[in-house]
Amino acid sequence: MHLFAKATTQFTLELYRQLRDSEDNIFYSPLSIMTALAMLQLGAKGNTEKQIEKALQLSETTKKPKEKSADSHDEENVHEQFRKIMNQLNKSNGAYDLKSPNSIYGAKGFPFLQTFMEDIKKYYQANVESLDFAHAAEESQKKINSWVENKTNGKIKDLFPRGSLNSSTILVLVNAVYFKGQWNHKFDEQRTREDKFWLNKNTSKPVQMMRQTNEFNFIFLEDVQAKMVEIPYKGKELSMFILLPMEIDGLKKLEEKLSADTLLAWTSPKNMRMTQLNLSLPRFKVQEKYDLPGPLEHMGMVDAFNPQKADFSGMSSTKGLVVSKVLHKSFLEVNEEGAEAAAATGVETRILSAPRTTEFTCNRPFIVFIKPNNTNSILFFGRVSSP
Numbered sequence: 001m002h003l004f005a006k007a008t009t010q011f012t013l014e015l016y017r018q019l020r021d022s023e024d025n026i027f028y029s030p031l032s033i034m035t036a037l038a039m040l041q042l043g044a045k046g047n048t049e050k051q052i053e054k055a056l057q058l059s060e061t062t063k064k065p066k067e068k069s070a071d072s073h074d075e076e077n078v079h080e081q082f083r084k085i086m087n088q089l090n091k092s093n094g095a096y097d098l099k100s101p102n103s104i105y106g107a108k109g110f111p112f113l114q115t116f117m118e119d120i121k122k123y124y125q126a127n128v129e130s131l132d133f134a135h136a137a138e139e140s141q142k143k144i145n146s147w148v149e150n151k152t153n154g155k156i157k158d159l160f161p162r163g164s165l166n167s168s169t170i171l172v173l174v175n176a177v178y179f180k181g182q183w184n185h186k187f188d189e190q191r192t193r194e195d196k197f198w199l200n201k202n203t204s205k206p207v208q209m210m211r212q213t214n215e216f217n218f219i220f221l222e223d224v225q226a227k228m229v230e231i232p233y234k235g236k237e238l239s240m241f242i243l244l245p246m247e248i249d250g251l252k253k254l255e256e257k258l259s260a261d262t263l264l265a266w267t268s269p270k271n272m273r274m275t276q277l278n279l280s281l282p283r284f285k286v287q288e289k290y291d292l293p294g295p296l297e298h299m300g301m302v303d304a305f306n307p308q309k310a311d312f313s314g315m316s317s318t319k320g321l322v323v324s325k326v327l328h329k330s331f332l333e334v335n336e337e338g339a340e341a342a343a344a345t346g347v348e349t350r351i352l353s354a355p356r357t358t359e360f361t362c363n364r365p366f367i368v369f370i371k372p373n374n375t376n377s378i379l380f381f382g383r384v385s386s387p
Helices: 002-019 030-042 046-055 078-089 114-124 133-151 251-256 260-266 293-298
Strands: 026-028 096-099 102-107 127-131 171-175 178-182 193-198 204-221 226-232 238-245 273-282 284-291 325-334 338-342 357-361 366-372 380-384
Touching: 002 026, 002 030, 002 260, 002 293, 002 380, 026 284, 026 325, 030 046, 030 078, 030 102, 030 114, 030 171, 030 325, 078 114, 102 133, 114 127, 127 133, 133 171, 193 273, 204 357, 226 273, 238 251, 251 366, 284 293, 284 380, 293 325, 325 380
Parallel strands: 102 127, 171 325, 273 357
Antiparallel strands: 026 380, 096 178, 102 171, 178 338, 193 204, 204 226, 204 273, 226 238, 238 366, 284 325, 325 338, 366 380
């Protein structure tokens, strides 16, 4: 799983680089986006297939199911890796609610090949449908929106705004993800009070700051002038990580030093240690939406969106299949009870001994991500610039 974990972390950070031009909040599910694109890769051939692999940072680990030799390991079959993760994520669990459904919608008249249908269901438990975009674009759009809303407990509505699908729509990729978990140690609402959150050195806004004192996994990162805390959810199968720069305006410098190797090293259990923290975290809610073809093209996935070059002959024998939309919408709410979210080597890390109780006050822009503890695949990733 090591190569796969590194690939998913690289994808997470590469997409983050594409999205971080503005000063706004950022929030998305790298694992959900990767899953939907990996489904698409199952039906791609030639350069289209290679470019999707490149965008997904998976060229080292990707081997299609039919190419798998008798002596190859699961490491080589990326779709097998996704299948395992999908199974883990979609298990019902009393401690939290987590769902990661995927859908591909093709225009009527584009029959899917049987092998593609079998693989897509085997590895991704995917919803694959033909819709009549040509004659009933609005009805098709409503059907897709309704499916997403249902799968995300009503948190993600109107993924496709009116008029965004039309008679020329041929293929639509949809990914949705929903998570709701309670903190392993809840914040006491009696301790929540108004405090300042510094947007930059000169500007602050009032926020409701939650507080608790407890032992948490913690690391001080001297080389990047930042610190990180792991806040586990009930059951300790998933955790939220907060990566906080020491300076109010230190986030940009921290972002520039982020890499898959550093992030995997920082979050490694052997590098973090249990520390008594006075933790202050604002209540916040972020909801973001992304039209992904632009960022994905910058990451090397170009032909899939080009009618002259797209090759999805592994999906359908009908010519002309092309990706016209890749939309992603995400939601995260953090409060005293927990969080609700809808929408993934050779590094030296020094750990300094901390005083008895360390202050960890999230009163300035920070990076936040959620991941299952049994895999290193990031479920949600983002930046809170303004809670």
